[in-house]
Amino acid sequence: QGKGICAGAFVSQKTVIVGNVEAYPGHIACNGETKSEMDLPIVVDGNAIGRFDVDCLVRGGSSEEDRAGESIVKIIVDSCDSHIQ
Numbered sequence: 001q002g003k004g005i006c007a008g009a010f011v012s013q014k015t016v017i018v019g020n021v022e023a024y025p026g027h028i029a030c031n032g033e034t035k036s037e038m039d040l041p042i043v044v045d046g047n048a049i050g051r052f053d054v055d056c057l058v059r060g061g062s063s064e065e066d067r068a069g070e071s072i073v074k075i076i077v078d079s080c081d082s083h084i085q
Contacts, residue, residue, distance in 0.1 A: 004028035009039035036062040
C-alpha cells in the first residue's frame with residue numbers, strides 16, 4: 001500500500017480525489033500551496049505504468065465531478081497503446 005495520494009492511486013489503480021489535502025492521512029506535499037488534488041492512474045494491460053496528477057490551489061477544487069478526467073487518461077493510453085510495451 002502506498003503513502004500519499006499519488007502512491008494510493010498508483011497502487012490501487014483507482015482514481016483518488018481529495019477535496020482537502022490537509023485532511024488526507026499521509027498526504028505528501030509536493031507544493032505547499034496545493035489545497036485539493038486528483039490523481040488518476042495510467043493503467044495498461046492491468047498494470048499501473050504512471051499517473052496523471054492534478055493539483056488545485058483551492059480547497060474543494062477537486063471533486064467527484066472531475067472523475068470525468070478518467071476518459072482523458074483513456075484517450076491518452078489508447079493513442080499511445082502501440083508504443084507501450
